Amino acid sequence: MRLEARNLGFCYAGGPWILKDVNFSMEEGERVGLVGPSGYGKSTLVKLLAGYLEPCEGEILLDGKPMEKKGVCPVQLICQHPEKAINPRWKMKKVLEESGMYREEVLEALGIEEEWLERYPRELSGGELQRFCVARSLFGGTHFLLADEMSTMLDVITQAQIWNLMLREVEKRKIGLLAVTHNMALADCVCTRTINLAQVNHIKCAEESGCKNGCEYGTV
Amino acid sequence: MKKERMENAPLLKVEDLSVSFHMYDKGLEQYDLKVISNLSLDVKPGEIVAIAGSSGSGKSLLAHAVVGILPENARLTGSITYKGEILDQKKKEAFRGTRIALVPQSIAYLDPLMKVGKQVTGGDRGKEAEISKKEIFKRFHLDEKIEKYYPFQLSGGMARRVLVSTAVISDASLIIADEPTPGLDLEMALEALKVFRELADEGKAVVLITHDIDLAFHIADRIAVFYAGTTVEMAKAEDFLEGAGKLRHPYSKALWQALPQNGFRPIPGFQPYARYLPKGCLFSPRCPHKTKECENDIPMSEIRGGYVRCIHAT
Numbered sequence: 001m002r003l004e005a006r007n008l009g010f011c012y013a014g015g016p017w018i019l020k021d022v023n024f025s026m027e028e029g030e031r032v033g034l035v036g037p038s039g040y041g042k043s044t045l046v047k048l049l050a051g052y053l054e055p056c057e058g059e060i061l062l063d064g065k066p067m068e069k070k071g072v073c074p075v076q077l078i079c080q081h082p083e084k085a086i087n088p089r090w091k092m093k094k095v096l097e098e099s100g101m102y103r104e105e106v107l108e109a110l111g112i113e114e115e116w117l118e119r120y121p122r123e124l125s126g127g128e129l130q131r132f133c134v135a136r137s138l139f140g141g142t143h144f145l146l147a148d149e150m151s152t153m154l155d156v157i158t159q160a161q162i163w164n165l166m167l168r169e170v171e172k173r174k175i176g177l178l179a180v181t182h183n184m185a186l187a188d189c190v191c192t193r194t195i196n197l198a199q200v201n202h203i204k205c206a207e208e209s210g211c212k213n214g215c216e217y218g219t220v
Numbered sequence: 221m222k223k224e225r226m227e228n229a230p231l232l233k234v235e236d237l238s239v240s241f242h243m244y245d246k247g248l249e250q251y252d253l254k255v256i257s258n259l260s261l262d263v264k265p266g267e268i269v270a271i272a273g274s275s276g277s278g279k280s281l282l283a284h285a286v287v288g289i290l291p292e293n294a295r296l297t298g299s300i301t302y303k304g305e306i307l308d309q310k311k312k313e314a315f316r317g318t319r320i321a322l323v324p325q326s327i328a329y330l331d332p333l334m335k336v337g338k339q340v341t342g343g344d345r346g347k348e349a350e351i352s353k354k355e356i357f358k359r360f361h362l363d364e365k366i367e368k369y370y371p372f373q374l375s376g377g378m379a380r381r382v383l384v385s386t387a388v389i390s391d392a393s394l395i396i397a398d399e400p401t402p403g404l405d406l407e408m409a410l411e412a413l414k415v416f417r418e419l420a421d422e423g424k425a426v427v428l429i430t431h432d433i434d435l436a437f438h439i440a441d442r443i444a445v446f447y448a449g450t451t452v453e454m455a456k457a458e459d460f461l462e463g464a465g466k467l468r469h470p471y472s473k474a475l476w477q478a479l480p481q482n483g484f485r486p487i488p489g490f491q492p493y494a495r496y497l498p499k500g501c502l503f504s505p506r507c508p509h510k511t512k513e514c515e516n517d518i519p520m521s522e523i524r525g526g527y528v529r530c531i532h533a534t
Contacts, residue, residue: 012373035405036405037407037408038376038377038380039375043376080403081327081328111490125276125280126275127274127275127276128275128276149402149403152402154431155277155431155475156431156433157474157475157486158274160480160485161486164486182406182409183480184406189480
């Protein structure tokens with residue numbers, strides 16, 4: 001399978017362009033790192049690719065065809081802030097059951113402890129929650145996994161554990177992985193190639209955001 | 221960057237702190253869940269103490285205990301003192317925001333219904349607050365426009381910088397920054413840490429809770445390593461820069477070796493759940509050097525100028 005973005009453009013109503021003429025493609029089995037300064041649209045791009053947002057311009061294609069709106073989405077997103085990605089009123093067991101991933105081997109692979117299942121999201125740490133987010137995204141129909149800074153909330157040992165487990169799964173099932181990260185050392189370890197969004201995103205940030213001295217962080 | 225400071229009295233001193241949560245089990249059965257045990261920490265004016273350690277080891281809880289925002293079912297023992305004064309709940313409430321500032325861990329702590337500019341100054345409309353807000357926004361490359369934005373309109377990295385700004389422009393002499401850098405690119409993260417370094421050099425005390433330990437090694441004076449709710453090692457930051465050989469506790473060494481630039485090799489196993497803590501050394505189930513003596517209570521001991529909670533450390 002091939003995940004592709006053609007001439008992608010996105011802005012919120014009335015706002016400046018966040019993404020403009022972005023072209024991007026990756027194959028299944030590839031591990032791509034997406035880097036770039038903060039506020040440059042990395043999270044917006046992965047949300048578009050996973051179908052959480054609709055592009056204003058351009059299209060997102062899976063094997064040359066637009067993505068199915070119904071059914072299980074083959075492109076899964078793991079968010080930056082797990083505490084905002086999990087229903088606060090559900091116990092963790094229900095969170096896993098919803099995605100059909102309440103299985104022994106999944107719990108073991110990601111180091112999810114039995115006791116956590118009976119707790120609410122607010123009773124777990126960010127790192128513990130993120131394991132659930134990874135677990136529920138790894139079901140059978142997943143072909144592409146988008147990880148938006150998924151490990152910044154974790155201690156380095158858990159980070160290395162989760163990445164190693166995830167890479168094993170990704171390699172075994174030939175899943176395509178797009179990892180947003182600021183940690184270049186991590187990108188070197190995990191990815192086969194990296195893309196700098198500053199180079200593929202054609203917003204003229206200095207002009208359009210009204211930042212006068214042309215600094216590259218002025219974009220909103 | 222770092223200046224040698226005279227030995228002076230700690231601004232914040234946490235001694236033998238334990239925190240437990242009163243929980244309900246099945247039906248009316250209740251139990252106490254001890255999440256922090258025998259934890260000690262001190263920070264002097266002019267100093268940055270970084271706290272590294274596993275997720276869920278009680279780093280944020282310690283921060284919440286100091287500013288008094290733990291939930292109602294929490295019970296504290298041990299002492300927390302600020303300038304030699306014991307902090308009770310009343311004092312914590314009086315001091316937080318004025319003398320003690322907290323940078324919370326989650327950007328969900330921003331008020332979703334309040335514009336960013338107002339949150340940063342804390343409603344203080346004075347001229348000075350306005351000026352320092354402008355200054356800090358400029359340093360963090362935040363456009364002036366975003367003052368009028370609501371938090372949901374910001375990217376993760378921007379919201380993070382806004383959170384850091386709120387604590388930085390307060391007059392607090394103790395700043396507890398709970399993970400101020402995730403979501404920031406390297407340049408911004410370093411800028412944020414530089415701001416903390418400058419504040420410390422002005423004589424404030426900074427507690428920096430972070431997972432970006434490779435950055436913290438360069439900016440902090442001392443590093444405290446937490447595991448399962450207690451301190452396992454407290455040492456000079458230089459030791460961590462030197463490498464695993466200079467460190468004392470096996471968990472600190474494991475942390476160092478798990479960094480992507482140092483091999484990306486995780487040790488197996490998990491931190492024990494607070495309800496079923498092992499006897500004696502909390503790290504022993506994962507430790508290669510475990511012996512029978514490890515099942516006794518392990519005190520902190522001084523080794524090579526640092527403190528470690530391990531009887532096999534040399």
